[in-house]
Amino acid sequence: MGAAPDGRTSAADRLRDDILGGVLPPGGRLIEVQLAERYGVGRSAVRAALVELDTEGLVQREANRGATVRRVSVIEAIEITEARAALEGLVARRAAERATDAERAELRELIESMEAAVESGGLAHYSTLNRTLHRRLAECSRHEIAEELIANLRNRAAHHQFRLATVAGRAGESLPQHRAIVDAVVAGDGDAADAAMRAHLDSVVSVLRHWGELGVSV
Amino acid sequence: MGAAPDGRTSAADRLRDDILGGVLPPGGRLIEVQLAERYGVGRSAVRAALVELDTEGLVQREANRGATVRRVSVIEAIEITEARAALEGLVARRAAERATDAERAELRELIESMEAAVESGGLAHYSTLNRTLHRRLAECSRHEIAEELIANLRNRAAHHQFRLATVAGRAGESLPQHRAIVDAVVAGDGDAADAAMRAHLDSVVSVLRHWGELGVSV
DNA sequence: CGCAGCGGGAATGTCTACGATCGTGTCGAC
């Protein structure tokens, strides 16, 4: 995809996609003129996008020194995941209380797809389904504020999440955790859903903490 | 007219202060030229501030239609407080685990000041100490991500929080809750601190929900 | 050989002007 410059989507969205997609690597400098040319817009639009993504935590701006793609350390990734645990516990609880029958059925199907993906060794597909599951749970909760915050946190740690998905045996470990979450939500047990979601993300924190001790570089 | 233009603080900070301080009322239109003149800066700086506060959730921008001070409904205020409950529970737990002796002493002093404020009927002062306590707890936790998110959520619902503080008898109800939080933190009991903080904010949610049912206007 | 001062170049910060878009008031027809 070569990129026919599409004037529809805003510069901020395109820049966000490029950062999350890894096109612009962490620590990479973001020069306004270059981005303006790249997206076929003026510097003003790029500046606005930079300000927006700065407050979102995706880029870092220093006065008179320019912007860079924010580098998130393992320590920060741990904090982000801990915050997610608190918020996603809340939305899991709400999803258990408020999801419609159709939504519960969809969640069950999602889990089955994830099981199939693990058996067939489709790691990339599993990772996609993983993100979908978390997103759908947030939507089922009808909790807009939490949903928005979670989406932001997920974006911030996207790089680490991606690395995590590629770890051997990780899917086998997280699948039963996801099943526990969905089971609780489908059963309408808010307490269990909250606990299961926290347990899941706590296990992610454990892996990250292990990386931190090993001094794994980003 | 008034206002010696102070070039030091950024336009975004001054605009944020004016919104939080109630100088610019919810729903009020934010015209770029007017703000530029008010703060003695160019329209560019105002635009950047508007974009920033938009992603922070304090202002609402519509394409080609201008910006307004975001009106947050009671429903949103409830969601915000629920999210705060999840995140502040986390920081309270961390504060209990990580606070230094000096910090624990300071928290104790804060509670004593709050008790004195309630006895002397200093509602405004109590409200200030309230904010300070929550802020200090977040700082003690050394959890930058959660601290940042909480600060943002608190700003978003600032208007409702302010109204809450003026409710008769509210201080008498929340003071023991605050004391329970501080006691748990000082004692180093993370579980209790988490539970106490959630109980406190759940009680705030109850009041807001009551307002919602009464159809209280902002 | 090391370091302080200095100048070139690049990128950001700000301002101003122009074009696009929307809300509103007016006028005319039915």
Added chain:
DNA sequence: GTCGACACGATCGTAGACATTCCCGCTGCG
């Protein structure tokens, strides 16, 4: 009297030009 079309005014969106700041390499001196 009411409704719709038109035109005007106001405001946002974008682009470009100018001023400012900072980094880095160079030069000259100790």
